[in-house]
Amino acid sequence: MTTYRSFINGEWLRSSSGKTAPNINPANADDIIGTAELATREEARRAVDSAYNAFRDWRRTPAPARGRIVAKAARLMEDRKEDLAAAITREEGKTLAEARGELTRAINVVEFCAGESRRLVGETIPSELPSNFAYTIKGPHGVVACITPWNFPVAIPAWKIAPALVAGNSVVFKPATLTPATAVMLTEIFIEAGLPTGVLNLVLGSGSEAGDEILNHPAVKAVSFTGSTETGLKIYAQVAPRGVKVQAEMGGKNPVVILEDCNMELAVESTAQGAFGSTGQRCTATSRAVVIDSVADEFVKKIVARAKTFRLGPGDEASSEIGPAVDESQFNTVLKYIDIAREDGAELLCGGKRAEGDGLENGYFFEPTVFDRVTTDMRIAQEEVFGPVLAVLRVKNYEEAMTVANDSQYGLSSSIFTSDTNMVYRFVDDIETGMTHINSPTTGGEAHVPFGGTKNTGLGAREQGSTALDFYCELKVVYVDYTGRKREGNLY
Ligand code: ADP
Numbered sequence: 001m002t003t004y005r006s007f008i009n010g011e012w013l014r015s016s017s018g019k020t021a022p023n024i025n026p027a028n029a030d031d032i033i034g035t036a037e038l039a040t041r042e043e044a045r046r047a048v049d050s051a052y053n054a055f056r057d058w059r060r061t062p063a064p065a066r067g068r069i070v071a072k073a074a075r076l077m078e079d080r081k082e083d084l085a086a087a088i089t090r091e092e093g094k095t096l097a098e099a100r101g102e103l104t105r106a107i108n109v110v111e112f113c114a115g116e117s118r119r120l121v122g123e124t125i126p127s128e129l130p131s132n133f134a135y136t137i138k139g140p141h142g143v144v145a146c147i148t149p150w151n152f153p154v155a156i157p158a159w160k161i162a163p164a165l166v167a168g169n170s171v172v173f174k175p176a177t178l179t180p181a182t183a184v185m186l187t188e189i190f191i192e193a194g195l196p197t198g199v200l201n202l203v204l205g206s207g208s209e210a211g212d213e214i215l216n217h218p219a220v221k222a223v224s225f226t227g228s229t230e231t232g233l234k235i236y237a238q239v240a241p242r243g244v245k246v247q248a249e250m251g252g253k254n255p256v257v258i259l260e261d262c263n264m265e266l267a268v269e270s271t272a273q274g275a276f277g278s279t280g281q282r283c284t285a286t287s288r289a290v291v292i293d294s295v296a297d298e299f300v301k302k303i304v305a306r307a308k309t310f311r312l313g314p315g316d317e318a319s320s321e322i323g324p325a326v327d328e329s330q331f332n333t334v335l336k337y338i339d340i341a342r343e344d345g346a347e348l349l350c351g352g353k354r355a356e357g358d359g360l361e362n363g364y365f366f367e368p369t370v371f372d373r374v375t376t377d378m379r380i381a382q383e384e385v386f387g388p389v390l391a392v393l394r395v396k397n398y399e400e401a402m403t404v405a406n407d408s409q410y411g412l413s414s415s416i417f418t419s420d421t422n423m424v425y426r427f428v429d430d431i432e433t434g435m436t437h438i439n440s441p442t443t444g445g446e447a448h449v450p451f452g453g454t455k456n457t458g459l460g461a462r463e464q465g466s467t468a469l470d471f472y473c474e475l476k477v478v479y480v481d482y483t484g485r486k487r488e489g490n491l492y
Pocket of ligand 1: 175207208
């Protein structure tokens with residue numbers, strides 16, 4: 001059995017805490033994969049100290065040289081793609097196909113960020129005075145804390161660590177306690193790619209102790225967080241008094257809007273993939289279907305039929321289409337929401353219980369679930385479940401559909417199914433989400449395209465794409481006067 005350790009100041013640390021966390025395969029709770037040693041508060045502080053000491057030289061390393069190391073990390077990820085995919089599947093539970101998809105995205109993002117190291121350009125701006133001009137340069141903040149969840153245990157850390165490093169920051173990486181194996185593998189890859197000592201530190205530990213200690217360290221100048229809205233807003237408030245920059249990607253309650261003139265087969269299949277794929281454990285998962293009354297019966301009948309056809313099973317079996325919930329606690333959260341939805345008066349059409357048979361009892365498998373006749377005042381319409389659960393809300397017309405779709409504290413992703421181009425563009429104007437999809441699932445994205453949400457989903461600059469480095473850079477403005485004499489007049 002493997003022991004996972006924090007990586008601090010160039011060394012794998014034997015924690016003095018005596019506290020450990022088991023790494024359990026959610027498809028088979030008897031399969032204990034390894035044990036993570038959880039860092040103490042003092043060890044977490046040392047990780048930030050180490051990043052702070054390494055920052056001085058790292059920021060002076062030319063950006064393209066930093067990019068070369070990040071590019072090497074992308075190549076190593078490619079070389080170890082199958083090992084990484086197997087590790088994701090074993091500790092997070094998603095299917096191998098989904099794990100490979102996550103890795104493709106992760107490698108693409110890291111490659112993209114490496115390329116950005118040669119484009120860390122500023123602008124030159126002509127002055128209103130003769131023989132004067134201004135220009136801008138981009139520099140790093142200092143130590144950046146990357147705090148990440150378990151659902152994309154390689155891609156999310158990769159899309160934070162790579163741009164942070166390219167911009168010249170040093171990093172303290174605090175992954176979710178549930179996924180230590182992939183966090184260690186990703187750290188090894190960046191270290192092997194040639195990062196100097198201390199530039200990247202890994203802290204395995206709980207959010208409430210190790211995470212808290214990292215955030216309270218005065219050397220941390222920026223925090224990039226992905227996880228629940230509750231934790232993200234708490235972190236934001238915690239570091240605000242120090243003026244620490246925060247980028248946070250948080251919860252979602254992503255709607256699909258289904259109009260009368262849609263291609264119904266496409267709408268049903270895309271909604272099913274968005275709602276049940278990756279066990280619903282994606283921040284972009286479809287959790288609400290807002291359907292025009294006249295086609296609602298047809299939609300409901302077809303989505304229920306489709307929900308029943310998914311093959312549940314361990315992610316490492318080729319026949320499995322949906323893996324388990326990540327752990328017992330997440331499984332119980334899904335169960336809790338089934339009760340809440342029923343008590344609130346939603347109509348359970350399928351699923352709603354643990355999946356059994358064929359050895360599924362050993363894992364946290366949950367049947368794809370559809371609730372009909374959900375209304376916006378029900379908790380199942382407002383709160384993120386993070387499981388394979390779809391709420392159907394029936395509406396009279398497009399206007400009501402948009403009121404319902406936008407009645408959410410979240411604003412990550414959405415989609416519309418219609419064959420009317422005019423309605424597509426009305427929808428794009430009206431929907432209050434950071435990303436939207438036309439006639440395709442709410443999930444999925446590309447490495448070179450910005451990613452993020454509005455409202456209580458997103459804080460700070462968008463991740464990835466043309467905006468990937470914005471959060472990690474400070475902009476410095478330089479005024480140059482080459483007249484060699486006292487300025488005539490003033491600039492205001
Ligand atoms: P999830 O349900 O995905 O675990 P959380 O928001 O609880 O979502 O956790 C996301 C990440 O934030 C994890 O790495 C977790 O350990 C960390 N975390 C949780 N609470 C805190 C905290 N108070 N301070 C710092 N990090 C935290």
